[in-house]
Amino acid sequence: MTKEQTIRNAGDSRYRIAVDTGGTFTDVVVGSSDGAIAVGKALTTYDRVFTGFEASVRRAAESVGWDGDDVLRNADVIVYGTTHATNAVLTGRVARTALLTTQGFADTLLLREGGRRDAFDSKAAYPGPYIPRELTYEIPERINAEGEVLVPLNESYVRSVLRTLAAEGVEAVAVSFLWSIINASHENRLAELLQEVLPGVPYTLSHAANPTIREYRRSSAASIDASLKPLMADHLGNLRADLEQFGFGGDLLVVTSEGAVLDVVDVLDRPVLLLNSGPSMAPLVGAAAAPDHDTVVVCDMGGTTFDVSLVEKGIVRHTREAWLGEPFVGHLTGLSSVAVSSIGAGGGSIAWIDGGGLLRVGPQSARSMPGPAAYARGGEEPTVTDACVALGYLDASGFEGGFILDREAAVKAIDSRISGSLSMSTERAAQAILDVSANHMATAIRQASLEQGVDPRGALIVAGGGAGAMVAAAIGLLLEADTVLIPATAGVLAAYGAHRAPIATEFLSPLANDTRSFDIASASRAVGELEAKAAAFAARFDGVGSRPVFTYFVDARYPGQAWDLRVHLGDVPNTSEGGAEAIEHAFHVEHDHRNGTHDPNSRVEVITWGVRVEISRPDHAKDAIRAGGAPESHRSDPVIFSGETHSTPRYRGVTLGPGDVLPGPAVIDQPTTTIVVPPEWDATLDDRSNIYLTRKEA
Missing domain, CATH: 3.30.420.40 (ATPase, nucleotide binding domain)
Known part of the structure; x- marks a missing residue:
């Protein structure tokens, strides 16, 4: 054709x-x-x-x-x-937002959750609240844990506060009243007053933002949500x-x-x-690329960040502890999200010399403007990308970013900022930049996996992102891995995940229960509410995708525990006789899996009931497979590996097929990424055009 x-x-x-x-x-x-x-x-x-x-x-x-x-x-x-x-959120460039809270609880965002990342750092400054204290207003009202009104909402006082907000130039409002998850009448009435006094000003009610029993997470979710509404609109x-x-x-x-x-x-x-939404897609590709592996560590290295996530037996791990910024110092919503750890280590991460004369890489990034020096867009700081250009990894004349790379500019940036300070040649300095960056990423993988009880040495490493395939082998070596998988769509890992992603959401019902004094009526009410919300959501997308899948779960804990675990129950949970025993058993199994221990004689407290609705969208993609054979390179370039120059064949990825084996050293130029195969590694394509890097036997 x-x-x-x-x-x-x-x-x-x-x-x-x-x-x-x-x-x-x-x-x-x-x-x-x-x-x-x-x-x-x-x-x-x-x-x-x-x-x-x-x-x-x-x-x-x-x-x-x-x-x-x-x-x-x-x-x-x-x-x-x-x-x-x-x-x-991380830069504070959000709308000027006020928080309205129950009288006596103005410091919820200040007291927050957590502690210190380093318990022995006595000089660490105490973090400020997401919404400053001067924009936090206490409202006379009170509802107890049973939903009874103890103090009626003082509407005249609310009106005066709202007029004050107008004078203060407030652009959004968050409302978080005590026990609104049980009785939302006061929050709902305040919303009506907001529409009357401040028409057009966006607002968020905490019981809608995150219906959880935890006051800080509910208030934090409402505050962040409200502050984002003008910006994202x-x-x-x-x-x-x-x-x-x-x-x-x-x-x-x-x-x-x-x-x-x-x-x-x-x-x-x-x-x-939308928070942490971008990195949530890459694990979907990792799960699909390696469906037969028990544990997969997915690494997505873009131009600005390096993201790490875990897939266990094909299931992407989620968390409700996703901090925005540094743990305990940043902000927390308590909403379920894909568990992703991110560090400032991407292709655009800037290399610099600290006050002690040591080489550092990141977390600052050159981003797209001005970009790395090699982009010739005004950037003068040396980056990881510039190091790859200087070493010969990237094809300066065939770069797929829409422009030609300037190798001389990359070398000049490295020499002016790094080589001279360290008394190194350009090549050694460039290699040092890559080594430091790879060590940062390997450390991030160890931390993310070990904190979840996973030894990265026994996991399959899946590397992607525009820059990930260039350093995949180096990361594998540091993690003592013999194999690293680079998906066929590695260069656009998150975008391809979005292409395959289902339509899905979660609904929660915060009706507490106890397995040894099980309240059947309360449990039935919670599950009934979830069934109705799930059915209504699925009906909106009728015909868009496949038949909806409803997965029910509970957030539960042993008595006296500070934190709870999410326990998946599958189908609609039994809320009659025998339902409590099933929840108890499921919790014991999950607790043992996560913590290595459980107490079979203990009762279990259910904190929240929930359901996830998932509608898979039709996937008409077909694999463009061609038979493998004897791959031929289109040229050889001098490429530097560990200080030595090797005449290295370059292959166009579109000419390769399943079964092709490329002995290292080699470079594979894909439309959206470059795969570097060092001398100690070989590359093999599987039947779906995924590339496996394997270490040669010594």
Whole structure:
């Protein structure tokens, strides 16, 4: 078929576009209705996100002979992932937000949870609350744990406070009253007063943001959610307007922290779900690439960050302890999200010399503007990418970011900032930058896995992201791993995860119970409420995907424990006779799995009932498989490994097929990433074009 025929036929196709907007690059995966897949990458544009998104789509379309305009106009679904919300919270660039709370509880955000990462660091400053004390207002009202009104809501006082907020220029309001999860009447009435006195000002009620018994998490979730509403309404509104202006008339779905997608309307109503959403997609690809491995450690190295997550027996691990920023010092919502640990170690991480003369890499990043020095966009600081250019890893003339790399600029940056200070040659300094960066990433993997009871030496390492495949072997060596897997879609790992992600959400019912004095009526009420909410949510997406799957769970604990465990029960839990025993048994099993011990004679306290609704979307993608043979390189380049220059063959990834074996040293140039195979390693393609790096026997 000629290119002209391909373009003409593409105009009749329908498309699904998944986009991951990172700190440096915007990655896209485009799937057509006939099963074909195309990928693209372009620099992220901060002033108008659609600009970088459109450039990525066009690059993906052009790579397979499609017309970019047709792809955008004929897309049925666009799935959008972004770090915009997370970055806004971490940098404090959110709306000016006030917190209204029960009288006597103004310090909930100040007292917070947790402690210190380093218990012996007496000089660590006490972190401030998410919403400053001067914007926290105590409201006379009180409801007890049984839902009884002890102190009625003082509406005249509320009106005076709201008028004060207007004078203070408040842009959003969070409301968190005591025991609103049992009786939300006061929070609901305050919402009515807000609409009356401050019409148009967005607000969040804590019982809707996170219906949990834990007061800090509920208040924190409400505060963060409210502060994000103006920002994300503007961000997503601009994107939607740009898409509509271009002619897009399909569905806009947004990636959430739960490792799923939701309609943009749902996300605008609850933007707290966007926190940590970008990294939540990569584990889906890791799970699919290695379905037969008990434990998989997924590493996603982009231009700004390095993310680590765990997959156990095909199940992506979730957590409700996802801190925004440093643990115990940052902020916590208590909402379920994919368990991801992130550090500032990406391709754009800046190398620098500290006051003691030691080489450091990150956490500062050159991002997309000005970018690494090799991008020739004004960057002068040496980065990991510049080190890879100097060592010959990256093909300066064939870089797929939409521009040609400037090797001389990369060398100049390394020499001016690193080589001279360390009295090293350019090559040794570049290798040192990579070594320091790889050690940071290996340490992050050890910490993330060991904290979850997983030894990384016995796990399969899956490496992806635009920069991950360049250092995958180095990380494997540091972790004593003999094999590292690089998925076929490694360069756009998160975007491909978004392409496959289901529509899903969770509903919670905070009705406490006890397995030894089981309240059947309360349990039945909780499960009934969940069934109704789950059915209503599924009905909205009837016909969009496969049949919805409902997975019920409880958050429970032993008496006296400070923290609870999430225990999955599967089908609708039995709330009649025998239901308590089933919950007890499931909790004992989960507690033993997570902590290595359990108490079979103890009763169990159920803190929260919950259900996850998941609707898998149809996947029409087909694997573009060609028979393997005798792979031929298109040229050889001098590439430096551990201080020695090797004449290294370069292969175009699109010419390789299943069964091909490439002995190291070798470099594989993919459309969205570069795979580096050091001399001590070999590369083998499996039947799905995933690449396994294996260490040669000594």
